[in-house]
Amino acid sequence: MTDAIRIRSLTYRAGREFALRGLDLTVPSGSVYGFLGPNGSGKTTTIKSLMGMLPPDDGTIDLLGHRVPDDVVPALARVGYVPERLHLYPALSVDETMRYHAAFYPRWDAREGDRLKRAFALRGDALVGRLSKGEAGKLMLLLALAVRPELLVLDEPTDGLDPVVRRDVLSAIVDYVAASKATVFISSHLVHEQERICDWVGLLDDGRMVAELPMSEFRAGVKRLRVRGASAPAGAGDSAGAGAGAGATIATLPFRVLARRTLIGSDEEWVVRDWRPDMRGAFAALLPGSTLREVEDLDLEDSFVELLSAARARGQTTTDGREAA
Amino acid sequence: MFVAMLRAQWIWTRAIMLFFLAAGFALPVLSVPMSARFGIGWISANGYVEVGGMIGLLVAITVCLAAVALVVQNWSVDDRGRHVYALSLPIARRRYLLYRLGAGFLLLGMLAVAIWLGGAAASGLLELPESLHAYPASLALRALMAAWLVHALAFLVRFGAGQRARGVVFGALILLFLFVLLPAETLPAPLTWLSLASRALVLPGGPFGILLSPWSFIDV
Numbered sequence: 142m143t144d145a146i147r148i149r150s151l152t153y154r155a156g157r158e159f160a161l162r163g164l165d166l167t168v169p170s171g172s173v174y175g176f177l178g179p180n181g182s183g184k185t186t187t188i189k190s191l192m193g194m195l196p197p198d199d200g201t202i203d204l205l206g207h208r209v210p211d212d213v214v215p216a217l218a219r220v221g222y223v224p225e226r227l228h229l230y231p232a233l234s235v236d237e238t239m240r241y242h243a244a245f246y247p248r249w250d251a252r253e254g255d256r257l258k259r260a261f262a263l264r265g266d267a268l269v270g271r272l273s274k275g276e277a278g279k280l281m282l283l284l285a286l287a288v289r290p291e292l293l294v295l296d297e298p299t300d301g302l303d304p305v306v307r308r309d310v311l312s313a314i315v316d317y318v319a320a321s322k323a324t325v326f327i328s329s330h331l332v333h334e335q336e337r338i339c340d341w342v343g344l345l346d347d348g349r350m351v352a353e354l355p356m357s358e359f360r361a362g363v364k365r366l367r368v369r370g371a372s373a374p375a376g377a378g379d380s381a382g383a384g385a386g387a388g389a390t391i392a393t394l395p396f397r398v399l400a401r402r403t404l405i406g407s408d409e410e411w412v413v414r415d416w417r418p419d420m421r422g423a424f425a426a427l428l429p430g431s432t433l434r435e436v437e438d439l440d441l442e443d444s445f446v447e448l449l450s451a452a453r454a455r456g457q458t459t460t461d462g463r464e465a466a
Numbered sequence: 467m468f469v470a471m472l473r474a475q476w477i478w479t480r481a482i483m484l485f486f487l488a489a490g491f492a493l494p495v496l497s498v499p500m501s502a503r504f505g506i507g508w509i510s511a512n513g514y515v516e517v518g519g520m521i522g523l524l525v526a527i528t529v530c531l532a533a534v535a536l537v538v539q540n541w542s543v544d545d546r547g548r549h550v551y552a553l554s555l556p557i558a559r560r561r562y563l564l565y566r567l568g569a570g571f572l573l574l575g576m577l578a579v580a581i582w583l584g585g586a587a588a589s590g591l592l593e594l595p596e597s598l599h600a601y602p603a604s605l606a607l608r609a610l611m612a613a614w615l616v617h618a619l620a621f622l623v624r625f626g627a628g629q630r631a632r633g634v635v636f637g638a639l640i641l642l643f644l645f646v647l648l649p650a651e652t653l654p655a656p657l658t659w660l661s662l663a664s665r666a667l668v669l670p671g672g673p674f675g676i677l678l679s680p681w682s683f684i685d686v
Contacts, residue, residue: 194553217556224554228547232478244470245555 151200175335178345221285231270254287275306399451490580518684533617582606
């Protein structure tokens, strides 16, 4: 299976500041990839680079098998793109915009465009410049879907939309993916929304990938543990508690401790990744002298926050995830 | 693709274009009442030529303004969306710019047609002395050439390599202006050729000669 998007060591400078620092990213074909990151982390810059709008300072970008930006045009004909902000011409009506857009895309499906226009309750004669935010978002999605794309690139498509419109937009994306098996690359900071539709997730912070792994592993693998008797100084990679056996350190555990917090008494709260259910029974053997009191599932948002916090606490973010997962 | 771009360009510039089309038609027609002010029958041929020259100058200013306005309007629609839409479309940038330029040329062609129609109407109404003639077709053709030249230059400046291109063109225009104004003999020897070259650019026969040489709707 080829990758729909493959980015290696992508570096981009915006003026003197680094916007992307050696970013690696891989979106498998047919996946719904959630591209998560806090505001200003470089999500939109990554997408603009991917679409050939920003030439990279270093690194390579392959979009549907085409090298970007040199060979981006044939790739763009197979991509449906929804940018962060309304980018369409305000003086054109909805119908005129659809006709204009269709002229550039050989795969434009006029029937699907009309169907979506009705489904989204968009008036054909309404001027783009006078559309509400929700209507504009729907129109941009309509244009992206009616080109029958193999890849949908969506940059914060539901940001600022009311819940009803957001549901419509997400439903349209899910329906399209179900029918076409297209790949979706969706950037957002609305973590809970990604959790519902994505099967891969990449976490970006400060222009670097913090983690990239299948959603199932992300959901199952990131846990909050309550541990007693492992009272070493806080920090991943520290020695285990006084009772730990020879050579048993947190760094040698088969899961990674992202964060440690001291609770009342000798209890600690750990946030870990790469956790497997069978480790529960073997915990005492893994870290002698300590007791695992509780294993709590984290939702994507909590996992996202913990991963970012851990990456920032380490002082640098590293590219891992796919390889480490 | 080109037709779609032309149609879109017409839609977002039509208010401006309609204004210039009306002006392009009306200006040559204006020569009729302007000539009538002096009284038909006894006005001298010189008076007609002056009126024709004034109309020509107004037409020149109108087409130059139209060409620049078209570029500014075309740029602003993409600028408003940070060029994201244009750049995300599956079309090579060079081709996109050529289509935009071509669409601008066609819209300015409409302006030339309006000038020709206005000129033709006016020449039908004017009672000129036998030694004089109205030249609606040549005025329209000249307007078209001048509009295309200004449009192409403004397009280059606006869509070119950003501020650097703008700086270079702006600086070149100032130098051109200075060297045309200053007589060659007042300049130091190494700069004499620059003055001569500048004059060659703007005098009739030069690439910019169409802009600065006298425009006249009515002539011998």
